[in-house]
Amino acid sequence: MSGVEGGPNYSVEVEGLRVQFGDFIAVKDISFNVNAGEIFGFLGANGAGKTTTIRVLCGLLEPNLGDVRVMGLNPKQGLDAIKSRVGYMSQRFTLYDDLTVDENLSFAASLRKLTREKFSRRKKDLLEFIGFERPLNTLVKNLPGGLKQQVSLCAATLHDPDIVFLDEPTAGVTPTYRARFWSLIRSMAASGKTVFVTTHYMDEAEQCDRIALMRDGSLIALDSPGGLKRSTFPEPIYEISSSREKLDEFWFESIKKRPEILKIQPHGLRYHAQLSKGVVEGQLRELVSSGCVVRVIPPSLEDVFIRLVEGGLP
Amino acid sequence: MNTLVGFIKKEFAQILRDYRMRALLFVAPLIQLTLFSVAISNEVKNIRLAVIASPQDEIANLVTRKAAASGWFIMVEQDNAVEPFELVRSGRAEAVLVAPPGGFTEAYVRDSRPVQLLVDSTNVLRGQQVDNYVQAIFRAAVKERFPVLGPQAGVPIEFDVRILYNPEMITSVFMVPGVMSLILCLLTIVLTSMAITREKEMGTFETLVAAPVSTTEIILGKTVPYIVLGTLDSVLILTFAILVFGVPQKGPLIILIFSMFVFICATVAIGTFISTISKTQQQAMLGGFLFLFPAIQFSGLMFPIENMPIYMRFFSAINPLSYFIVLQRNIMLKGGDASIILKNLAALVAIGVVMIAISFTRFKKKLS
Numbered sequence: 135m136s137g138v139e140g141g142p143n144y145s146v147e148v149e150g151l152r153v154q155f156g157d158f159i160a161v162k163d164i165s166f167n168v169n170a171g172e173i174f175g176f177l178g179a180n181g182a183g184k185t186t187t188i189r190v191l192c193g194l195l196e197p198n199l200g201d202v203r204v205m206g207l208n209p210k211q212g213l214d215a216i217k218s219r220v221g222y223m224s225q226r227f228t229l230y231d232d233l234t235v236d237e238n239l240s241f242a243a244s245l246r247k248l249t250r251e252k253f254s255r256r257k258k259d260l261l262e263f264i265g266f267e268r269p270l271n272t273l274v275k276n277l278p279g280g281l282k283q284q285v286s287l288c289a290a291t292l293h294d295p296d297i298v299f300l301d302e303p304t305a306g307v308t309p310t311y312r313a314r315f316w317s318l319i320r321s322m323a324a325s326g327k328t329v330f331v332t333t334h335y336m337d338e339a340e341q342c343d344r345i346a347l348m349r350d351g352s353l354i355a356l357d358s359p360g361g362l363k364r365s366t367f368p369e370p371i372y373e374i375s376s377s378r379e380k381l382d383e384f385w386f387e388s389i390k391k392r393p394e395i396l397k398i399q400p401h402g403l404r405y406h407a408q409l410s411k412g413v414v415e416g417q418l419r420e421l422v423s424s425g426c427v428v429r430v431i432p433p434s435l436e437d438v439f440i441r442l443v444e445g446g447l448p
Numbered sequence: 449m450n451t452l453v454g455f456i457k458k459e460f461a462q463i464l465r466d467y468r469m470r471a472l473l474f475v476a477p478l479i480q481l482t483l484f485s486v487a488i489s490n491e492v493k494n495i496r497l498a499v500i501a502s503p504q505d506e507i508a509n510l511v512t513r514k515a516a517a518s519g520w521f522i523m524v525e526q527d528n529a530v531e532p533f534e535l536v537r538s539g540r541a542e543a544v545l546v547a548p549p550g551g552f553t554e555a556y557v558r559d560s561r562p563v564q565l566l567v568d569s570t571n572v573l574r575g576q577q578v579d580n581y582v583q584a585i586f587r588a589a590v591k592e593r594f595p596v597l598g599p600q601a602g603v604p605i606e607f608d609v610r611i612l613y614n615p616e617m618i619t620s621v622f623m624v625p626g627v628m629s630l631i632l633c634l635l636t637i638v639l640t641s642m643a644i645t646r647e648k649e650m651g652t653f654e655t656l657v658a659a660p661v662s663t664t665e666i667i668l669g670k671t672v673p674y675i676v677l678g679t680l681d682s683v684l685i686l687t688f689a690i691l692v693f694g695v696p697q698k699g700p701l702i703i704l705i706f707s708m709f710v711f712i713c714a715t716v717a718i719g720t721f722i723s724t725i726s727k728t729q730q731q732a733m734l735g736g737f738l739f740l741f742p743a744i745q746f747s748g749l750m751f752p753i754e755n756m757p758i759y760m761r762f763f764s765a766i767n768p769l770s771y772f773i774v775l776q777r778n779i780m781l782k783g784g785d786a787s788i789i790l791k792n793l794a795a796l797v798a799i800g801v802v803m804i805a806i807s808f809t810r811f812k813k814k815l816s
Contacts, residue, residue: 192658214660222658226651232462244454245659253449289655 144203145170145297145328146191151200153186160186162351163200168297168330173323175342176332179443182348184332185225188299191330192222205296218246221295225302228286231275235266235285238274239292246293253292260288264318280311287318297328304333316341336435345435349443359435366441367408367433369396372418375404378425394421406437451661455669456676459643463677477631477681478688484627485620485693492577498524498535501547508552510589511545520581532566542568543578545586556590613781624695625776626749628685629769632708633715634740636678640719641732644670649728663812667804671716678712679705699784707779707789710796711772717803718768724810743769771795 146168153161161183168174176184189195191204193213202209205219229238243253261270264284274282283303291298300319304312316338323329323343331342339345340359347355347362355362374381386405390398394417398407409418419428463469497515501508515521524541535541546564548555555563565582569575614621647653647670656666683705689695697704722735745751746760747769753761764770771792778788 194654194657217658217660220658222654224651224654224658226654228652228655230458230462230652231650232465233458237458237461240449241454241458242655242659244449244451244457245656245661247451247660248449250449 143170144168145172145205146174146330147201147203148187148191149201151187151190151202152198153183153190153195154198160351161190161197164348164351164353165200166346166353166356168328169343170296170328171323171326172343173319173329173331173341175339175345176330176348177334177339177345177439177443178332178348182443183351184348185301187348188222188301188330188332191216192220192299193217194222218293219296221290221293221298223283223286223290223298223300223303225305227282228289229274229282232273234271234273235268235277236270238285239289242289242292248293256292256294257288260291263321264288278308278311280307280314283307283311283315284318287315291322291327295327297330298322300329300331302332302334304335304338312338336439339435339439347439347442355438355442362438363433363435366438369408370415370430371433371437372407372409372415373401373404373429373431374407374418374422374426376423376426379423381405381426389421392421394418406431451665452669452672455665456673459670459673460677463639463673473635473677473681474684477635477685480631481624481627481685481688482692484630485624492574492581493520495521495578495581496524496540496542497521497582498526498532498541498544499547500526500530500532500544502551505547505551506553507556507586507589507593508545508547510592511552511586514589514592515582515585518585521585532564536566536568539568542574543582545582553593556594620693621695621781622777623749624689624693625780626747626773628682628689629711629747629772629776630744630749631685632678632682632712633743633769634736635681636674636712636715637719637722637739638733638736639677640671640674640716641722641726641736642729643674644720644723645726645729645732648723663808667720667808667811671720674716674719675709675712678716679709682708682712695780697780698782699779703784703789704776704779707772707775707793707796710793710800711768711775714768714796714800714803717800717807720807721803721810724807743767746770747773749773766799768796768799771799 144167146166148167149165150163151161151165152159152163164183164187176187178184186195190197190202190209193204193209193216196209196213204216207215207219209216230241233241239257240253243257248256264287266281266285266288268277268281274285277285287298287300287303290300304315307315312335319329319331320341331338333339342359344356344358345362346353355366357365379385381403386398386400389395389407394410394413396408396410398405407418409415415428415430422428463473499508499512499515503509512523516523524535526535526541526544532544532546535544544566546566548563550558552563563586565579567575567579567582647656661669686697686704686708690697718739719736722739723732726732726735742763746753746756746763746767748764749769753764753770756764775789775792775796778784778792
C-alpha cells in the first residue's frame, strides 16, 4: 500500500460518490482509493451498486454527487480523456459473436483509433500473452466461453490502458479457464497495470491485493483479504468435528444454548464456533465429548462475506 | 485506424456473412418487385355482367356483343324470369343492366325512361369502375344503333383523348416505381433500427460507448453502412425494373439515383429514430412496421393523395414515401421536371435532417 492523499500513486480516487436513478440511490456516498498496480477486488451481492460504480469510473455514467478521479482525471474535464486511459470489459459480451477474432480486434482498434502499426504490434503481443493458438478467422461464437473471455480481455486492453475494469469476467466459465484468466490478471498487475475486478467467487477474491465490499450502495469494508478476516473475526474460530460420533441437530441445539458459546454454525458435517469473552479453548474441549476434534481454523473469506454482507455487522 | 471505416467493415461483415441476410438483401426485393407488380393491378377485369332484355332488343344485343368483345366482361347467361336483384345478391353477376318494359330501343326513341343498372359495390373501388365501364359500353352501343339521330346521340363534344406518359395505361409502369420505393423503405428502416437495437440487446453497445468515440461517430458508423447497402440495392432493383418490366427511364439516371440516395438517407434516419425509442429488436421491428403501414396508405402509391380530406393530407406531407413516389414517377415516366424534383428532394432532405437531429439528441441524452 502506498501513496499520499491525492498523490500520483492512486489509479482511482473516489470521494463521496453518489449515483441516483430517479428516487433510487444506487450508490450512497462512497469513498475509496485504488493504488496503482494493485488487484482491487470489488465484491457485493447483485444490485449492491458495483456495476454502477464501475460505469462511473469508466466514464459511462455521470455521478450525481462526489468527486471522482481516474488516473488523475476528473470526469468533468471530459469523459473521453478517461475513456482513453481505461479498459472496460463489461458483464455482458464485449465481442460480436458473428465476427471472427481478427474482425473483433480490428473493430476494437478502430474504435480506439489505434495506428495500424500499434494495432498489429498489440494484437501480436496480446494473443501471445493469452496463448491464443486457434486460427484468427475463427468466429467468436465457435470459441469456448473461457477463451472468449480471454479474447475479450485482449479487445479491452488493445489500447494499452493503465487501468482495466473487469466486471465479472469469469462468470459462467469452467474452473480451468478461471484459473488461467486469473494468472493473466496477475501478470497484468505485475506489469504495472491496475486491475479493478468484480467477482462472486471467493477463491478469486483471495487473490486480490485489497477487497472492497458493497452492500445496498454503501461501502461496508475495505482491506486486504487477511486484514478483513482479522478485523471481522478478532476471536479465533474453532472447528468441531467427529469421526466417531454423530454431531446431530440435538447435539447442535444443546451446545448452542451453552453460555460459553458465542456463536456456532454448521459447515457441512462440521461446526464452526466462536467462544464468549473470557472462555478459553480448554473449556470448549471439556464441553464437547472426547470423541470430537477441536482445532483453530482461519476464517475463510466466505465467512467474512456472510458475516458482513448477509448477516449484518456484528 | 479510422473509426467510421472500422464500423463500415464490421457492419458489412456482420450482414453479408449470413447467406440468409444476403438473400434477404439482394434476392427478396426482386421477388417482391415481381410479385407485387404482376399481381397488383388497378384494372378491373372479368366483370360478370347480365343484361335483362327481350331477345329482340337491338341495343341490348349490341351491348352484349360489345361487352363480350372488349375483354373486360364475362356475360352471365340469364333467365328473364330471374329477379335482377337476386343475380347480384347471389354473386352470379356484379352488374345487371335491366331494360325498361318496352326495351332499350323503345326507351331511347321515346327519350323518357330511365334505364336501370345494378352494381355490386361491396368493393367500392371496383364498383365505381364497373359502373363507368358499363355506361361507356352502353353509350357506345346506343351511338352505333343511332349514329346521327336523336337527342341523346352521344356526347355533343367529341374528345380527342391522348393518354400521356403511359399511353397503354400499363399498371406495372405505374406500380413498379412505387413498389421499388416501398421495398427500399422496408429494407432500410427495419435493417437500421434492428442493427442498432441489436447492439443494445447484446450489450455490445456498452463497448462502443466505453471507447472515446463521439455520438456523431456512433450514429454515422451505424447508418452509413445501411445507406451504402440501400443505395446498392436501389440500383439493383432499378436495373431489374427497367430490364424485366420495361419501365421507362426517361429522366437523367444520375438524378434518379441521387434522389434514391436522398430517400434512403431519410429512411435510414427514421430507422435510427425508431431504434432510439426501442429497447429490443422486436420493438424495433414492430416500430418499423407501425411506421410503414400508414406510410404506404398515405403515400399516394395506391390511393391518390388528392382524394384525402385536407386535414389527413398532413400525414402525406410528413411522409418521405409520398415525396419519393412523386419524384420517381416524375423522373422515370415524365423525364423529370426541375421544379418538381427540387421541391420533393428538399422535402426529403428536410425529413432526414429533422429525424437525424431528433435521434442525435435522444442518443446523446441516453448515453450520458
